[in-house]
Amino acid sequence: MTEIEITKGAIALIGYGLAAIGPGVGIGILAGNAVQAMARQPEAAGMVRTTMFLGIAFTEALALIGFVLFFLA
Amino acid sequence: MDLEILAFECETETDVVCTPPFVNELFETPDVFELFGVGVNRAMLLMFLAAFIVIAVLWVALRKRSVVPTKFGAAIEGLVTLVKDEIATGIIGPQGAKYAPYLISIFLFILVGNLMEVTPFINFPITSRMALPAFLAILTWVIFVFAGFKTQGLGYLGHIIWPKDVPIALRWLVGIIEFVSIFLVRPFSLAVRLFANLVAGHVMLTLLLVTGYVYVTGFSNATFNGVFGALWWVLALAIFLFEVVVSILQAYIFTLLSAVYIQTSVHPEH
Numbered sequence: 001m002t003e004i005e006i007t008k009g010a011i012a013l014i015g016y017g018l019a020a021i022g023p024g025v026g027i028g029i030l031a032g033n034a035v036q037a038m039a040r041q042p043e044a045a046g047m048v049r050t051t052m053f054l055g056i057a058f059t060e061a062l063a064l065i066g067f068v069l070f071f072l073a
Numbered sequence: 074m075d076l077e078i079l080a081f082e083c084e085t086e087t088d089v090v091c092t093p094p095f096v097n098e099l100f101e102t103p104d105v106f107e108l109f110g111v112g113v114n115r116a117m118l119l120m121f122l123a124a125f126i127v128i129a130v131l132w133v134a135l136r137k138r139s140v141v142p143t144k145f146g147a148a149i150e151g152l153v154t155l156v157k158d159e160i161a162t163g164i165i166g167p168q169g170a171k172y173a174p175y176l177i178s179i180f181l182f183i184l185v186g187n188l189m190e191v192t193p194f195i196n197f198p199i200t201s202r203m204a205l206p207a208f209l210a211i212l213t214w215v216i217f218v219f220a221g222f223k224t225q226g227l228g229y230l231g232h233i234i235w236p237k238d239v240p241i242a243l244r245w246l247v248g249i250i251e252f253v254s255i256f257l258v259r260p261f262s263l264a265v266r267l268f269a270n271l272v273a274g275h276v277m278l279t280l281l282l283v284t285g286y287v288y289v290t291g292f293s294n295a296t297f298n299g300v301f302g303a304l305w306w307v308l309a310l311a312i313f314l315f316e317v318v319v320s321i322l323q324a325y326i327f328t329l330l331s332a333v334y335i336q337t338s339v340h341p342e343h
Contacts, residue, residue, distance in 0.1 A: 053322070053326055054330070057329075058262075060266065061265065064265055064269035065265060068272075071272075
């Protein structure tokens, strides 16, 4: 492996790390609020869970795109 | 076979650090045999196996309609009812029953395909090849666009590129954003989500298991390496269980998002 390839890999790794920050915070907030909603209103737990999974799926996409770009780089 | 190649690359005499040859090695599926001029590889064979498993399971479980179903039949019935009631009619509404067969099909197919990742001796999720998630996403795309045009006519497109409830100065901008996000970003993110989750799991399991293997077999002179290798395998086992959850969840999410997309085109914005 040449110097440039290693540097490229390292930069791609940093890029993936940066891409994971936002979704990490977002999923944390989302799951926390979902737990709060379920605790406050246990009878709505099913609906909240479905919506939570939806939200997580949308939020997670950014991190996953970062992950794919890491392999493409 | 991969294990041999990877272990071979470690220069145990000179360097402790192993350099895996290339990550692309995980993404190559060589042809197994050739049929009528078309190369058949492992992913294709496993795809047929997954389809066969889905059909066989449904046939065995639901072939006899009796008042008291068998245990297996009741379990599969529960799965089908979950998709039909919770996802199809639960999200799309009363018209959702029409889309239930499609949603059940993709749910079971993706579920079986994902679980191949953690099936011993297969260890290869067919959904970690971009072709399959992309195809399924395009299928969902075609269905929700078609459903939109069928229920709302040309107003479906009109609603998206010229939304009436937005101030007139911003309409073109919102229209462009909506158009791009609905027709381009939706199928892309749907496919990439499934693909990337499964690739991440596959790569992670491969790395952990291979590292354990290399530790146990690769070095001859150190004493603690066996212990380290076993620890890597323990970690791999934990990730294995995590990947079972991820497989089920991703199949569920793909189906759920397909249903949500169909719902947004069947019901116009309120």
